[in-house]
Amino acid sequence: MTAAVLFQWMLASLPEVIVITGACILLILGQLIRQDQEQLLVWASVAVVLMAAVATLMLAGEVRPAYSGMFVADRFSVFFKFVFYLATVLTFLLSRKYADIEGIGSSEYYVMLLFALSGMMIMASATDLLSIYVGLELMVLCTYVLTGFLRHERRSNEAALKYVILGAVSTGIFLYGVSLVYGLTGTTQLDAMAAAVSGDPLDPGLLLAVVFIVAGLVFKVGAVPFHMWVPDVYEGAPTTVTAFMSVGPKAAGFAVILRVFLNPLVAGSDVWIIVAVIAVVTAALGSFVALVQDNFKRLLAYSSIAHAGFATFGVVAGGADGIASVMLYLLIYAFMNLGIFGAVIMMRNGDFSGEVIEDYAGFAKSHPGLALLMLIYLFSLAGIPPTAGFFAKFYVLTALVERGFVLLAVVAVLLSAVAAYFYIRIVMVIYMREPERAFEPALTPLVRATLACTAAGTIGIGLFPGWFLKLAQESVFGG
Amino acid sequence: MTFPLLSLIVFLPAVGAAVLMCLRNDDAVRWTALGFTVVDLALTIAMLAAFDTTTHEMQFTERRPWVPAIGITYALGVDGISALFVFLTALLGWISVLASWVAIDRKVKEFMVALLLMQALMLGVFSAMDLFLFYVCWEAMLIPMYLIIGVWGGDGRVYAAFKFFLYTLAGSLLFLIGVIVLYFHGGETFDILALTAQDLPFDVQSWLFFAFLIAFAVKVPMVPVHTWLPDAHVQAPTAGSIILAGVLLKMGAYGFLRFSLPMLPEASVYYSTLMLALSALAIVYGGLLALAQDDLKKLVAYSSISHMGFVTMGIFALNLRGLEGGILQMFNHGVTTGALFLFVGVIYERTHTRSIADYGGLMKVAPVYTGFLALFTLSSMALPGTNSFVGELLVLSGGFGANMAVGTAAVVGALLSAAYLLGMYRKVALGPASVGARYQIRDVNAREMAAILPLAIFVLWVGLYPKPFLNVIDASVKHLLIEVDGKGSGQ
Numbered sequence: 001m002t003a004a005v006l007f008q009w010m011l012a013s014l015p016e017v018i019v020i021t022g023a024c025i026l027l028i029l030g031q032l033i034r035q036d037q038e039q040l041l042v043w044a045s046v047a048v049v050l051m052a053a054v055a056t057l058m059l060a061g062e063v064r065p066a067y068s069g070m071f072v073a074d075r076f077s078v079f080f081k082f083v084f085y086l087a088t089v090l091t092f093l094l095s096r097k098y099a100d101i102e103g104i105g106s107s108e109y110y111v112m113l114l115f116a117l118s119g120m121m122i123m124a125s126a127t128d129l130l131s132i133y134v135g136l137e138l139m140v141l142c143t144y145v146l147t148g149f150l151r152h153e154r155r156s157n158e159a160a161l162k163y164v165i166l167g168a169v170s171t172g173i174f175l176y177g178v179s180l181v182y183g184l185t186g187t188t189q190l191d192a193m194a195a196a197v198s199g200d201p202l203d204p205g206l207l208l209a210v211v212f213i214v215a216g217l218v219f220k221v222g223a224v225p226f227h228m229w230v231p232d233v234y235e236g237a238p239t240t241v242t243a244f245m246s247v248g249p250k251a252a253g254f255a256v257i258l259r260v261f262l263n264p265l266v267a268g269s270d271v272w273i274i275v276a277v278i279a280v281v282t283a284a285l286g287s288f289v290a291l292v293q294d295n296f297k298r299l300l301a302y303s304s305i306a307h308a309g310f311a312t313f314g315v316v317a318g319g320a321d322g323i324a325s326v327m328l329y330l331l332i333y334a335f336m337n338l339g340i341f342g343a344v345i346m347m348r349n350g351d352f353s354g355e356v357i358e359d360y361a362g363f364a365k366s367h368p369g370l371a372l373l374m375l376i377y378l379f380s381l382a383g384i385p386p387t388a389g390f391f392a393k394f395y396v397l398t399a400l401v402e403r404g405f406v407l408l409a410v411v412a413v414l415l416s417a418v419a420a421y422f423y424i425r426i427v428m429v430i431y432m433r434e435p436e437r438a439f440e441p442a443l444t445p446l447v448r449a450t451l452a453c454t455a456a457g458t459i460g461i462g463l464f465p466g467w468f469l470k471l472a473q474e475s476v477f478g479g
Numbered sequence: 480m481t482f483p484l485l486s487l488i489v490f491l492p493a494v495g496a497a498v499l500m501c502l503r504n505d506d507a508v509r510w511t512a513l514g515f516t517v518v519d520l521a522l523t524i525a526m527l528a529a530f531d532t533t534t535h536e537m538q539f540t541e542r543r544p545w546v547p548a549i550g551i552t553y554a555l556g557v558d559g560i561s562a563l564f565v566f567l568t569a570l571l572g573w574i575s576v577l578a579s580w581v582a583i584d585r586k587v588k589e590f591m592v593a594l595l596l597m598q599a600l601m602l603g604v605f606s607a608m609d610l611f612l613f614y615v616c617w618e619a620m621l622i623p624m625y626l627i628i629g630v631w632g633g634d635g636r637v638y639a640a641f642k643f644f645l646y647t648l649a650g651s652l653l654f655l656i657g658v659i660v661l662y663f664h665g666g667e668t669f670d671i672l673a674l675t676a677q678d679l680p681f682d683v684q685s686w687l688f689f690a691f692l693i694a695f696a697v698k699v700p701m702v703p704v705h706t707w708l709p710d711a712h713v714q715a716p717t718a719g720s721i722i723l724a725g726v727l728l729k730m731g732a733y734g735f736l737r738f739s740l741p742m743l744p745e746a747s748v749y750y751s752t753l754m755l756a757l758s759a760l761a762i763v764y765g766g767l768l769a770l771a772q773d774d775l776k777k778l779v780a781y782s783s784i785s786h787m788g789f790v791t792m793g794i795f796a797l798n799l800r801g802l803e804g805g806i807l808q809m810f811n812h813g814v815t816t817g818a819l820f821l822f823v824g825v826i827y828e829r830t831h832t833r834s835i836a837d838y839g840g841l842m843k844v845a846p847v848y849t850g851f852l853a854l855f856t857l858s859s860m861a862l863p864g865t866n867s868f869v870g871e872l873l874v875l876s877g878g879f880g881a882n883m884a885v886g887t888a889a890v891v892g893a894l895l896s897a898a899y900l901l902g903m904y905r906k907v908a909l910g911p912a913s914v915g916a917r918y919q920i921r922d923v924n925a926r927e928m929a930a931i932l933p934l935a936i937f938v939l940w941v942g943l944y945p946k947p948f949l950n951v952i953d954a955s956v957k958h959l960l961i962e963v964d965g966k967g968s969g970q
Contacts, residue, residue, distance in 0.1 A: 364630075368589070375622075379622055384618060384619065384621060384622060384648075385614070385615040385618045385619045386615055386619050390615070390618070394655070394659075395549075397655065397656065397659055398549065398659050398662070401656070401659040401660055401662075401663060402663060406656065406660060409656050409659070410653065410656055413652035413653065413655060413656055414649070414652065416652065417645070417648050417649045417652050420644075420645070420648055421641075421645060424625065424641070424644055425641075427625075428629060428637055428640070428641070431626060431629060431630050432629050432630055432636065432637050432640075464545075465546050466544070466545060466546040466547060466548060466551075469546055469548045469549065470548050473548055
């Protein structure tokens with residue numbers, strides 16, 4: 001190995017290097033600054049992410065494989081990295097005031113988010129089951145800690161513990177699948193795996209291995225039957241962390257799923273039937289259980305399960321359009337979901353929690369502007385045009401029909417009609433009830449900026465989806 | 480590039496909505512909303528004046544790429560059929576604003592914004608030449624309409640708004656799948672004209688026909704998916720009812736005309752008997768239900784179901800008289816039923832009751848009101864000399880041409896409509912003045928008159944001299960028939 005090769009490898013992973021270095025520096029910086037200078041931490045964290053974004057953009061021109069086939073910086077990873085940057089930066093902006101209110105404004109909070117970001121970035125770029133594992137663990141370890149960040153609250157502790165135990169089991173299952181793959185094919189590299197078994201893709205041992213890997217990954221995106229942790233963790237974690245987890249790690253999970261599942265090895269087997277069943281059951285469970293939720297965060301947890309199911313439909317479709325549809329779905333989901341979480345976070349002020357749906361009764365009367373924003377996010381989540389959520393669903397359906405899965409598409413739309421019910425139920429509470437008590441949302445300029453950005457994304461992509469669609473289509477690997 | 484008149488017509492109300500957002504004074508909001516809708520109507524009249532009635536081609540076309548990666552364009556255009564409904568929408572637009580002048584007394588600005596957005600989307604539906612654009616407008620309408628019913632409606636508004644939303648959503652989602660299937664069968668384009676030119680295999684046509692039927696039947700509404708309509712109508716504010724009855728219901732029938740018939744001609748011919756039977760069922764069943772109502776709005780709502788049955792019957796008679804009658808009847812129903820809802824609203828503002836039993840002898844206290852009410856009631860029951868007579872006569876002659884039994888059922892329905900409408904009029908307007916004792920009833924004022932008069936003019940104009948209206952749609956209808964016969968006669 002020469003220095004020049006090493007330099008090339010470093011260059012390919014420059015964004016990751018920047019984020020990890022930045023996180024380490026912040027860890028030290030956090031101990032040095034005074035109590036009232038926490039604003040500085042937010043801006044420093046944002047600056048780190050922006051630097052990484054610039055580096056990513058500059059490297060986006062060509063495909064750069066690195067680290068002996070374990071890592072690649074291609075357009076596919078660039079697209080996902082930008083989704084992660086978006087999620088992370090908006091989480092930083094939302095966190096400032098919320099962290100003050102909840103008393104979690106220490107530097108570790110921001111550092112953990114940055115490390116989680118680097119884990120996600122590694123996942124998006126990983127082309128080897130082992131580097132996928134490293135990224136995955138880096139990400140989930142940070143989210144375990146972040147979930148339990150409300151140290152004095154039982155719910156938060158309980159959620160963190162549940163998450164750790166279940167997460168560890170799922171990781172174990174994933175690793176077991178990886179070891180089976182290695183035993184059967186002699187490699188853990190995604191490309192080499194496919195080449196090694198070009199003869200008979202239906203070897204029962206391999207199928208078992210694939211099922212284990214699927215199980216491990218599906219846990220991370222919260223799809224049925226590995227969804228049990230989602231509602232408890234989403235409800236218990238600090239709301240900013242929930243917002244982050246529902247967007248970032250979920251997108252990272254899908255990035256890996258796309259890379260693994262659309263590998264010829266997996267695509268050649270009949271595993272898509274399993275994926276189709278997962279998609280249907282996930283969307284159904286998420287939509288139906290959300291109908292009876294009273295807690296806003298729990299409802300959003302089930303809603304995120306339903307959305308994971310819908311995105312999985314895109315994985316079932318496969319092909320260039322299927323992949324692009326999942327990518328576009330995740331980007332749009334990041335905007336609208338962070339938007340609605342931003343609204344929930346802003347409601348947390350004083351003794352007001354804003355976690356129960358009834359808390360929003362008559363919100364339109366007292367705060368018409370904010371209510372309108374919530375209306376936009378909710379209708380977008382429900383998939384009503386002209387919002388972006390509609391186009392996301394539309395494109396997934398197009399990919400499904402293109403592959404001949406018309407029946408699956410019909411199931412998907414019927415389930416999304418069920419899901420629409422609980423979103424517009426919230427709209428009903430906001431617009432058609434009388435306010436019960438007066439409250440003042442915690443509206444800082446940073447929260448305003450977040451809401452403006454997410455609303456612009458939700459409406460903008462809805463009205464002019466052309467550019468984003470092209471971006472997603474061009475970022476599909478190998479096509 | 481010529482002057483984008485259609486875009487202007489479609490987007491002007493949306494611009495108006497944006498302007499309203501910046502206003503603070505309720506009166507300024509009302510006048511601005513009125514101004515935008517009147518200008519919009521003027522533009523529509525200018526468009527009709529320049530409209531060439533000799534051709535079935537799309538006119539005033541505009542085309543720009545929107546999402547080029549998957550062949551979505553922003554394409555607008557009108558033929559004779561859509562031109563008529565663009566005009567109807569613009570006509571009812573400013574009347575809706577007038578109808579909510581005092582009836583809406585809280586959150587006036589938000590209401591007018593929703594109303595204007597509705598207007599823009601409805602105009603978009605009628606002038607879209609791209610299926611995707613059509614669907615976006617079609618579906619986006621749910622949002623403002625949900626709010627109009629749910630926020631400004633009556634006591635049961637939340638239930639009614641939910642029912643409206645979910646019914647329409649569930650219907651149109653299957654339509655969406657149909658649209659996507661059509662997209663792949665029709666050469667990966669959403670262009671309505673290109674899709675119309677396709678020859679699809681019969682089994683595909685059949686599936687699509689039913690996917691479309693669910694969406695359109697909910698909107699029309701046809702029995703048995705009509706149950707959202709009475710709830711929505713009764714709970715909606717007057718302007719909401721006018722828009723619902725006047726324009727929204729037409730969209731289902733417009734969908735049949737624009738998509739089912741020309742794109743799926745074989746299936747349309749094959750299933751026309753089924754559709755005729757459903758129409759006859761709606762005519763008779765809607766009439767019987769209307770006969771049993773005590774609530775004024777419910778009565779008009781059920782009569783709408785019956786009258787829309789005439790429309791679908793005319794369309795699926797699949798002959799020239801039936802189709803022209805059906806389309807004319809769509810226009811007539813918009814004018815007449817819109818007016819009837821307006822009348823219910825006017826009297827409700829004074830008495831706050833809609834129960835027919837509470838009224839009586841209104842003629843003595845409000846002679847002008849009852850005089851015009853008589854005109855629209857007679858128009859609704861299709862008395863010769865009024866607009867609906869022309870439409871219903873054409874539909875009936877088309878219907879008898881297609882199927883004797885269905886035609887007969889429609890005549891029964893026409894008799895029923897005379898029974899419930901005259902009964903309603905007798906109880907409300909004639910007899911001893913029972914309301915006057917309890918309420919101080921003023922006759923119609925100038926604002927209400929301004930809303931009523933144009934509608935009355937159209938009732939008589941279409942009734943006495945329908946030629947200009949039939950001229951507008953004539954070329955397009957003939958072309959539509961050629962398409963259905965040419966491709967559908969293989970059956």
